[in-house]
Amino acid sequence: MNELVSIVMGSDSDLEVMQECADVLKDFAIPYSMQVMSAHRTPGKVADYAAAAAKKGIKVMIAGAGAAAHLAGAVAANTILPVIGVPLAATLNGFDALLSTVQMPAGIPVATVAVGKAGAKNAGLLAVQILALSDSSLVKKLEAYKSKMAISCEEKNEKLQEKLRK
Amino acid sequence: MNELVSIVMGSDSDLEVMQECADVLKDFAIPYSMQVMSAHRTPGKVADYAAAAAKKGIKVMIAGAGAAAHLAGAVAANTILPVIGVPLAATLNGFDALLSTVQMPAGIPVATVAVGKAGAKNAGLLAVQILALSDSSLVKKLEAYKSKMAISCEEKNEKLQEKLRK
Amino acid sequence: MNELVSIVMGSDSDLEVMQECADVLKDFAIPYSMQVMSAHRTPGKVADYAAAAAKKGIKVMIAGAGAAAHLAGAVAANTILPVIGVPLAATLNGFDALLSTVQMPAGIPVATVAVGKAGAKNAGLLAVQILALSDSSLVKKLEAYKSKMAISCEEKNEKLQEKLRK
Amino acid sequence: MNELVSIVMGSDSDLEVMQECADVLKDFAIPYSMQVMSAHRTPGKVADYAAAAAKKGIKVMIAGAGAAAHLAGAVAANTILPVIGVPLAATLNGFDALLSTVQMPAGIPVATVAVGKAGAKNAGLLAVQILALSDSSLVKKLEAYKSKMAISCEEKNEKLQEKLRK
Amino acid sequence: MNELVSIVMGSDSDLEVMQECADVLKDFAIPYSMQVMSAHRTPGKVADYAAAAAKKGIKVMIAGAGAAAHLAGAVAANTILPVIGVPLAATLNGFDALLSTVQMPAGIPVATVAVGKAGAKNAGLLAVQILALSDSSLVKKLEAYKSKMAISCEEKNEKLQEKLRK
Amino acid sequence: MNELVSIVMGSDSDLEVMQECADVLKDFAIPYSMQVMSAHRTPGKVADYAAAAAKKGIKVMIAGAGAAAHLAGAVAANTILPVIGVPLAATLNGFDALLSTVQMPAGIPVATVAVGKAGAKNAGLLAVQILALSDSSLVKKLEAYKSKMAISCEEKNEKLQEKLRK
């Protein structure tokens, strides 16, 4: 089955963080692809890939990049699909990647999530939330996921209570 | 017809900026509602409203707030719908609202856009992009919108060329 | 005896820092509870817990969270008890947690302390200072604590003088 | 009747902002004093005043200052009363005042609120919340205040709905 | 004569600032073009234009943009000509544009100058300095320009001395 | 053969980062020199060296420095050659070096690149791009370099695809 979500990242060194994103999609059994392509080193490929994505059946694009992080913006410039941007931290603590990703001009939105791993995971979840709008099985899975998070949080609390009672 | 997009904002003073968002939805003929509710002043209402939104047929939620901007996060905590956060600028140039909106913990994404009016407009467009995944008429409108933006950009360039020739 | 101070934190990974807070309360023999609950993962629990706290005899609430740290604000939205917020450092050096905690809108104060362990300790002390307003035994303990701090500071100075004389 | 809350500010130019604080206390019928004194220009007075405050029956101290805002810290160093710090904005957008006020070392808490007018108002409310712990009439007033805020928020929403219907 | 320097800007609202750049080139009698094109609204045009620039005889490219300022990077990705980036200030004081422009990944340099008008002027001068490497008449003009700046600075000093003597 | 590019750095501890710059020039077979000199410790030498550089046949100057990084500005003040500044990270994450290098006043441009190693490498490449304007063999090498970067990026992608297929 063709991918519904396309994950792109600017460098293979971004894989460790962006894997969080892929793991979420795998958990929700959503077919995805993951690719290295660079807004600066392979700009034509990014443009072509983004422009062709919708026709290939891709529904959501996720782009992770650091520093002057243009990848998400470059993708968004070439598609009308929703594009999610994950700012990755490097020299300036990720402030540069965050501002480069989120401060898009009017007309070309990038749905930006948090810097680093939490953001990468949330990018995956946001993609699932978007896909769930036309797939009711995903709605149930998301509700289950949300419940499980709440339960896991309560279990952590219970463990803490046990620890405190000792 | 019921709204597909729900816009909420923390205060009526946010209306001027968030109107950008509504204007985009109006342009795309997407039914929307716009409401003032506050994560801090009416937390129960926000929680109930967010929790009930999906059943009312709402597909995308947009929340605009300033300072310690919790509104988008509070909405996201109570729904599995995609939530778009618009950080609004106040005392600290909008840095506070941006970080409060985008730095969400793993599990609860908020799709954050730029600070201020550009962000508000893009929140509307992002909602349209999401809705377009299951509405091919919106795909065409988005493609037309994108073309029009490009053409408008080229026209501005032509005007500049005329000006330079003088 | 029921707790007078309630410490909540967004994740069990926050325990190491928030323990500083608990240690202070233990030193002052103030009954406290410590719980994991999340503004985003268990929002209803946070709201219910905060809303019920005053009736259970809780006098002061302390909330520690990182990133888009909404926990203290979510507690404050649901109680009229004084709420102390402890910003915890993560990706962006704690700037995000600090701004998300302190920049509360008019009407819903959060008494914010420093980022990290110094802040966690001070949150405990601030709670004691508040409780001391109606408990004169605490006044004496606080005065003793303050004297001890001053003496410890002077002792460190004396040790330095010894070291310098060598 | 003697003041229960003491408001101090570093300069008379801070009055416009700090008046927000006084107005809240007036609304709650809490006796307060308001004074200009400076951690740098009249340090002895600040120290003496803070040291004597508890004996005069003052319960909560509020200090507003800008730039390298030391006033709240200087007060806190000389009292065991709870001290609330209001960072005031000047050249560096209030970042300097915020960090100078909130980043207190372990042992000497300052309950810091938001930069500027929202913070000044919240400082007043936080003082009321603290006093309400031993004054049940204030509890009722705070509950009423909170309800009124919620109602006002809903009214703003209704006005917006009317406007949208037109 | 064909242009040697190409100035591009993301929006016609950037013209006021980027005119500083054009004025410098005019002063040095260097043929230039000035165009509006956007990395996000007309990405293909930017790529094609940048890729074709060298063959048209363009020697230096200057790109001015604000917010998530990708224009200079998008140009640099598509040419081996030296590219100068001018960050323009908007919501976040230009911090976003500065970081988006300067923090380019290894392999794709953008010669970044100061935020705003000083930067736009310096972009023009930097282009002249580059062109002067193979045009000795420009060397003389640059030396004269530098002398004139020094003299103007000294004249300002003399005026100040006169004023002080009064 | 005399150097065409002169690399200067404020301290020998900057060598590790600035070596990236030298390595690029070596790859392109461009003669360069590398020297330690300090805008603050040997200001006269910096001034003299910069003033004499053009006559020695130097075409481009690169200066790397950290903290209150004045070296690039001090060089630029004394030459009309293009000067590239590399901000080096130290205590404040390189924000200080970045702002000290890039925010030059009108009249004295410094072509600033990214903080740290990526910037140092790009400084070398920018120098090559400038030299290539009058050396067509460098044009070919730069084009090959750019192709190689693109190919390397695609190879990384292929490796990722292999990994994903397993």
Place this chain on the structure above:
Amino acid sequence: MNELVSIVMGSDSDLEVMQECADVLKDFAIPYSMQVMSAHRTPGKVADYAAAAAKKGIKVMIAGAGAAAHLAGAVAANTILPVIGVPLAATLNGFDALLSTVQMPAGIPVATVAVGKAGAKNAGLLAVQILALSDSSLVKKLEAYKSKMAISCEEKNEKLQEKLRK
């Protein structure tokens, strides 16, 4: 009588702020000079002037500059006199000038004061404090100045008390 304090500024547009500095010196009857000279436009003059200052009897040098504010550092590099740096605010709120002035490398101190007018005034006072170490008449004046500040602060307080009584 020759000047004891030399005030230099990078541009005549800095005069309005730096006048605060001159006014303080005038109040203390300390002979001073005030000059426009630029670390970047007239670097040789700055170096020569700083190098010759001690022999002319100058005791303290004050340098005010904005943006990549190198003037104080350039002066300090060429003299062993104490140098006071005044960061002036421009595009980036003065953060750039502050970091460029204060983050000097080991070996070359610049005594940095606050951004803008408060800093300019304090630069003057710091110079007086330094000169007072060998001029007991200045000691008395400084003590009187300090008393007057305290009294003025108390008078403002009294005016506030009057206002509050009404």
Place this chain on the structure above:
Amino acid sequence: MNELVSIVMGSDSDLEVMQECADVLKDFAIPYSMQVMSAHRTPGKVADYAAAAAKKGIKVMIAGAGAAAHLAGAVAANTILPVIGVPLAATLNGFDALLSTVQMPAGIPVATVAVGKAGAKNAGLLAVQILALSDSSLVKKLEAYKSKMAISCEEKNEKLQEKLRK
């Protein structure tokens, strides 16, 4: 012989950094004292100590502190001696200590140096520069120190040249 320079620091954990300051004074054979005292833990001692310093023959005071670093300001509030502030880095990279130290209000200067060890060393040197105004032997030593720095810088350069020749 009595100390001419007094170094104070807020905590004994600051000793490692502030030792840089003492080492410089030792090198210049200037008698100094070094003490731990805290603006917040022993405010009275700081005030008394600062107020008495001039009479004891102290000429320059140096204060090092981190976070909401008030020590230098507290000293400056109580003396007319020149006060040098050394911001020490902690949670927020030293930004908090820098702003808390440098942004002093008009009337109470603190001569602020760089964050951390470079600043501590420069604080010592700045003290020597101030003392040298009335001690010609120090002038010679400072000139020798400056020459030695220049020579050491040139030696580092020579070592680099040797390394490059290999």
